[in-house]
Amino acid sequence: MISMAARSxxxxxxxxxxxxxxxxxxxxxxxxxxxxxxxxxxxxLLWRSSGLGWSKFVELALDERTVNALTISFGTALVAxxxxxxxxxxxxxxxVRYRFPGKxxxxxxxxxxxxxxxxxxxxxxxxLYAPNGWIGALLxxxxxxxxxxxxxIVVALIFVGLPFVVRTVQPIMEEIDKEVEEAAATLGxxxxxxxxxxxxxxLLPAGLTGFALAFARGVGEYGSVIFIAGxxxxxxxxxxxxxVIRLEEFNYPAATAIAAVMLLLSFLMxxxxxxxxxxxxxxxxxxx
Amino acid sequence: xSSNGLAGIMKLALVVGSLQLGSxxxxxxxxxxxxxxxxxxxxxxxxxxxxxxxxxxxxxxxxVTIQTSHGGSGKQARSVIDGLGADVVTLALEADIDAIxxxxxxxxxxxxxxxxxxxxxYTSTIVFLVRKGNPKGIKDWGDLVREDVQVIxxxxxxxxxxxxxxxxxxxxARAANNGDDAKAQEYVTQLFKHVPVLxxxxxxxxxxxxxxxxxxxxxxxxxxxxxxxxxLGPDNFDIVTPSIxxxxxxxxxxxxxxxxxxxxxxVAEAYLAYLYSDVGQKIAAKHYYRPFKPExxxxxxIERFSELKLVTIDDFGGWKEAQPKFFGDGGIFDQIYRPGx
Numbered sequence: 001m002i003s004m005a006a007r008s009x010x011x012x013x014x015x016x017x018x019x020x021x022x023x024x025x026x027x028x029x030x031x032x033x034x035x036x037x038x039x040x041x042x043x044x045l046l047w048r049s050s051g052l053g054w055s056k057f058v059e060l061a062l063d064e065r066t067v068n069a070l071t072i073s074f075g076t077a078l079v080a081x082x083x084x085x086x087x088x089x090x091x092x093x094x095x096v097r098y099r100f101p102g103k104x105x106x107x108x109x110x111x112x113x114x115x116x117x118x119x120x121x122x123x124x125x126x127x128l129y130a131p132n133g134w135i136g137a138l139l140x141x142x143x144x145x146x147x148x149x150x151x152x153i154v155v156a157l158i159f160v161g162l163p164f165v166v167r168t169v170q171p172i173m174e175e176i177d178k179e180v181e182e183a184a185a186t187l188g189x190x191x192x193x194x195x196x197x198x199x200x201x202x203l204l205p206a207g208l209t210g211f212a213l214a215f216a217r218g219v220g221e222y223g224s225v226i227f228i229a230g231x232x233x234x235x236x237x238x239x240x241x242x243x244v245i246r247l248e249e250f251n252y253p254a255a256t257a258i259a260a261v262m263l264l265l266s267f268l269m270x271x272x273x274x275x276x277x278x279x280x281x282x283x284x285x286x287x288x
Numbered sequence: 289x290s291s292n293g294l295a296g297i298m299k300l301a302l303v304v305g306s307l308q309l310g311s312x313x314x315x316x317x318x319x320x321x322x323x324x325x326x327x328x329x330x331x332x333x334x335x336x337x338x339x340x341x342x343x344x345x346x347x348x349x350x351x352v353t354i355q356t357s358h359g360g361s362g363k364q365a366r367s368v369i370d371g372l373g374a375d376v377v378t379l380a381l382e383a384d385i386d387a388i389x390x391x392x393x394x395x396x397x398x399x400x401x402x403x404x405x406x407x408x409x410y411t412s413t414i415v416f417l418v419r420k421g422n423p424k425g426i427k428d429w430g431d432l433v434r435e436d437v438q439v440i441x442x443x444x445x446x447x448x449x450x451x452x453x454x455x456x457x458x459x460x461a462r463a464a465n466n467g468d469d470a471k472a473q474e475y476v477t478q479l480f481k482h483v484p485v486l487x488x489x490x491x492x493x494x495x496x497x498x499x500x501x502x503x504x505x506x507x508x509x510x511x512x513x514x515x516x517x518x519x520l521g522p523d524n525f526d527i528v529t530p531s532i533x534x535x536x537x538x539x540x541x542x543x544x545x546x547x548x549x550x551x552x553x554x555v556a557e558a559y560l561a562y563l564y565s566d567v568g569q570k571i572a573a574k575h576y577y578r579p580f581k582p583e584x585x586x587x588x589x590i591e592r593f594s595e596l597k598l599v600t601i602d603d604f605g606g607w608k609e610a611q612p613k614f615f616g617d618g619g620i621f622d623q624i625y626r627p628g629x
Contacts, residue, residue, distance in 0.1 A: 064627070065622075130501070131501070131502065133500070148502075226492075230486065231487065232483075232485075233486075233622075233625035234625060234627050241446075245446055246617075247366065248362040248363075248446050250391065
């Protein structure tokens with residue numbers, strides 16, 4: 001997505017000329033691989049749910065419990081992605097622009113949520129945020145409950161989504177020359193203006209990519225969430241858990257229906273984000 | 289949290305991490321059979337497998353390796369349906385084996401009658417685990433719906449053990465109200481209002497109760513409760529046996545479709561039959577399961593079990609009737625959580 005630079009001046013054509021031959025082969029491999037890994041499994045899912053019949057599918061998809069679980073999943077993922085966007089950009093900025101002892105270590109730490117089994121993350125976070133945990137015990141006297149509420153889900157999703165924003169924004173930040181800021185300053189811009197008018201617009205496309213990735217990850221996350229969520233129906237039951245519950249009942253049609261709805265919603269939201277992103281790249285983008 | 293908090297987190301994370309992934313022990317031998325089991329039987333089958341391999345070698349001179357896969361009972365059943373080559377299944381619920389029989393056809397419908405005691409070589413029941421000294425004075429099911437009591441149980445939708453919990457509570461309430469099922473449903477509805485967290489499995493619920501300090505009472509398998517006491521310190525918890533509970537019968541079955549294609553029928557059959565032998569029964573009792581033939585077990589192990597009135601799944605019309613009625617989509621458990629109630 002990042003490399004898909006907008007070329008508003010060139011006319012759209014099927015085949016971009018290149019000095020290296022082998023376009024046919026490359027496209028063939030791409031399509032075959034995508035089909036094998038992504039398209040076939042997903043169409044299998046849709047095929048199974050299409051066997052339900054339209055009215056049954058709608059009935060299962062609009063079931064009150066399903067709608068509730070989907071709302072919780074998408075809602076918490078959205079909140080977590082927004083938080084990650086803000087703090088991810090900040091983190092990336094610090095890592096790109098400042099030198100300090102231990103920077104390499106911190107830089108490496110950002111990737112840890114990628115590597116850690118999510119169940120382990122879920123357990124550790126729950127232990128911290130439970131009413132008797134290090135953080136939970138401090139919040140409990142204030143009447144704030146994190147673990148076993150939707151807030152706990154957000155915490156888990158912030159954790160698993162963090163690297164996506166940092167790692168997509170970081171390389172773009174590195175491309176922005178310091179002179180740009182200095183030029184803005186010499187032309188009389190305040191610090192706030194420099195950030196809001198000069199720096200952030202350029203980071204918008206990458207930020208949106210990171211946001212979309214973190215959001216998508218959050219919607220589908222299961223392992224870390226089930227430990228911290230409390231899993232109460234209509235309160236903190238996420239859609240992936242509901243899918244597991246349906247499978248546990250050997251109710252494959254209902255499970256596929258929920259999965260298909262999630263797939264559809266995720267695809268629509270990612271599409272919207274991609275369109276905004278493409279627009280913002282044309283408008284402000286770096287590397288265009 | 290105490291000063292060993294971080295170490296505790298790490299340890300816990302590792303333990304549960306490994307639980308999640310399940311485990312299959314591998315080794316080389318002439319014959320290999322696979323026992324697909326559920327979560328809390330790890331310790332039991334570790335010892336039993338070694339005993340059986342020894343016995344098989346002595347009887348036939350052949351070496352046999354037994355692999356055991358552990359996980360949530362329903363999840364394990366699905367793996368077998370989807371083609372995991374289990375020679376035998378030893379699961380938490382009859383309904384799970386019925387599902388394998390129905391969906392895959394690899395187990396005949398009459399599997400339950402092929403071994404003694406409805407194919408349950410050992411049974412268990414549901415008891416209460418409370419904090420040391422029982423500060424809330426919990427004695428029986430009626431105490432669980434008191435204002436000041438929080439109850440920890442896993443989700444009956446995802447946990448076999450939790451379904452036994454649910455039915456045990458129902459059985460008590462029905463008996464306490466002269467067999468009135470409507471009153472029983474009212475009681476169970478109240479009970480679940482006192483449940484702050486629904487973990488997906490029995491081990492998760494134990495962690496919530498023991499490590500997170502949440503809740504006043506944990507509804508647990510008797511064998512799990514004793515194991516928690518053994519592993520986590522008898523100084524911290526007590527076991528309370530209610531007046532009425534349910535006789536949980538975790539069944540075993542031969543997967544005909546798989547043993548016939550692998551040619552392991554003889555050894556797999558002997559493996560399950562050995563669970564009923566003096567050695568098998570002794571090992572079951574040692575691991576806190578109530579043996580079908582207590583006379584074979586170490587009397588010291590039997591003494592640990594308290595006497596209580598036990599209803600069975602047949603009092604609910606068997607799993608074929610109870611499963612959809614209580615735990616199916618739109619069943620009684622779903623009704624309990626309907627919003628606005």
